[in-house]
Amino acid sequence: xxxxxxxxxxxxxxxxxxxxxxxxxxxxxxxxxxxxxxxxxxxxxxxxxxxxxxxxxxxxxxxxxxxxxxxxxxxxxxxxxxxxxxxxxxxxxxxxxxxxxxxxxxxxxxxxxxxxxxxxxxxxxxxxxxxxxxxxxxxxxxxxxxxxxxxxxxxxxxxxxxxxxxxxxxxxxxxxxxxxxxxxxxxxxxxx
Numbered sequence: 001x002x003x004x005x006x007x008x009x010x011x012x013x014x015x016x017x018x019x020x021x022x023x024x025x026x027x028x029x030x031x032x033x034x035x036x037x038x039x040x041x042x043x044x045x046x047x048x049x050x051x052x053x054x055x056x057x058x059x060x061x062x063x064x065x066x067x068x069x070x071x072x073x074x075x076x077x078x079x080x081x082x083x084x085x086x087x088x089x090x091x092x093x094x095x096x097x098x099x100x101x102x103x104x105x106x107x108x109x110x111x112x113x114x115x116x117x118x119x120x121x122x123x124x125x126x127x128x129x130x131x132x133x134x135x136x137x138x139x140x141x142x143x144x145x146x147x148x149x150x151x152x153x154x155x156x157x158x159x160x161x162x163x164x165x166x167x168x169x170x171x172x173x174x175x176x177x178x179x180x181x182x183x184x185x186x187x188x189x190x191x192x
Contacts, residue, residue, distance in 0.1 A: 010054055012061030020063065024070045031070040033130045035101060037078045045081040052084075052092055059096040076101045076130040082108050090120045101130040106140045 008014045015036070024031050044051055055077070065073045077093060078101035079085055085108070093100050100121045102114045111131070121127070148155050 010058040012058050015058075016061075016063060024065065024073060028069060029071060031073040033074050033076045033099065033101075033128065034065075035076045035078055035130065035132075037101075037132075038080060040080045040107065041084070045083055048084055048086065048088075052088060056092055056096075059092070059098055062096075072128075074099050074128055074130075078103050078130075078132060080105065080107055085109070085114070085117060087120060090117050094121055094124075099127055099130045101132060103131070104133040 020034060023034055041051065059075070059077075062075060065075070067073075075097070076099035079089065080103070090100055100117055102111050102118060104111050108114065111133075118129070
């Protein structure tokens with residue numbers, strides 16, 4: 001797609017030097033989720049096993065976060081390839097104590113469907129909810145870019161924001177107030 005390979009992709013040394021250390025030392029107690037946003041992976045997404053092995057190596061090399069310095073910090077990964085959003089991916093994140101980032105994006109399942117991945121993530125103990133609400137449902141990035149560029153002001157409100165039930169369901173699951181179930185992850189049908 002005209003993109004060059006990123007030589008620094010999943011390079012833990014660069015991530016530590018250029019992102020983790022400056023963010024944690026500079027923000028201290030104000031530091032929140034340290035998000036690794038993985039753009040669409042193209043052909044790399046076709047070999048899920050190889051990609052997950054590479055991600056496992058990257059996450060293994062990240063230093064533990066010091067709660068005495070950054071009590072609210074956590075690592076999170078946002079995946080942009082739905083084919084890789086599998087239980088194995090979620091289990092890998094959980095193994096490393098890394099949060100799954102739910103993402104409102106055209107290429108991914110709706111947020112309320114991603115809640116099942118969040119429920120798997122939090123099966124043993126709830127953790128922070130990391131969510132990026134970026135695009136209207138059904139609006140591809142290229143269309144949004146043409147509407148919102150140069151990204152310096154609020155152009156329009158997202159009508160999905162008026163319907164917080166999927167987000168509320170995710171938040172309740174994460175906080176442990178509701179045990180994950182089909183009713184907690186999708187809106188209920190109205191009775192007539």
